[in-house]
Amino acid sequence: MTTPNYDCPGCGRSWAADQPRWRCDCGSHLNLAPANGLSRDEITAGEASLWRYAAALALRGPPRVSLGEGWTHLVRRDWQGISVLFKLESQMPTGSFKDRGSAVMINHLIEVGVGPIHEDSSGNAGSSIATYAAAAGIPCRIYVPAAAPRAKLVQIAASGAEVRPIPGTRQSVTEAALAAAGESFYASHNWHPYFIEGTKTLAFELWEQLGFRVPDNILVPTGYGSNILGLGRGFDELEKAGEITARPRLFAVQAANCAALAAAWAADADGFVPFPAQPTVADGIATMRPVRTAEVLRSLRRSQGGVAAVAEEEIAPALAALGQLGLFVEPTAATAGAALTQLFHDGTISPDETTVVVLTGHGLKAADRIGELLGIAVG
């Protein structure tokens, strides 16, 4: 395939994506240029992973590293009397949706000859990238909040990556990783355009698993918005290929205690607006400054969806209700259950529509915290 381009939304410059590059020289993030898309006859039907869509991925060749990521189950369950589809991204190789982005990004980095990498993460992206780096034989260092859930830190360290705990806020962790950008390649899931190239396969899977149709609504726990951006890009490509004519409404779900996108949405802004932040149990989406705020807002508006912010006290009951449906997820993922209830109650979503809830992370990631939240006394 021809080398894809990165476009800079800051200065308008384009870059060939044939070098290990994570941002523009002007300091802005970069986005992969629009692609041609995917038609159903290009799917490798026998491949039970996201690589069934390899024809639509901006890579030069077949994957050098795969752990079987993607092609996760879509299960129908009853939520408060209403039939809903749950997409089990929690059942990825490392227990979170991040594996879509990590697998595609790491394969791209192998193709462009990257050396040692580092990344900053609240836990799930760090464990995912550390795992794929290990599979690829690439040395890896992960900066994490000192207060991140222990299971996630153990998971990162078990892959052989160096774990660098940073005290203070999530932003302090990012700043430490940015400061190390001269020492090794900053393989940031929040900055690198190829991470979103991977998450776009979520759109393809939902479309294919629903019999080549799109749902009416998709709810996604959202911090930086890589799933919202991936869904937007994936549906763009299906539309471009003539495979779909309607688009699902996308709802970004945030914890009200730390809700950058909800604040921008409420202000009808085109980009980031300052907002007050409090601690939340939804540690995976406690994002102070999403890199692509403007793009996420555009994607939500284009879909005619929105942002749902859920109160802190609604998260544990949603977590309990999901668990009792056989869906053991981490508190971050449970925010989507709370949002589902909210959007049903206020009439935004109606019971006769096809609604998909993306469950982003496994409960085993945070079993101790879940035990505390649900008042479970065992052992």
Ligand SMILES: [Zn+2]
């Ligand atoms: Zn630029």
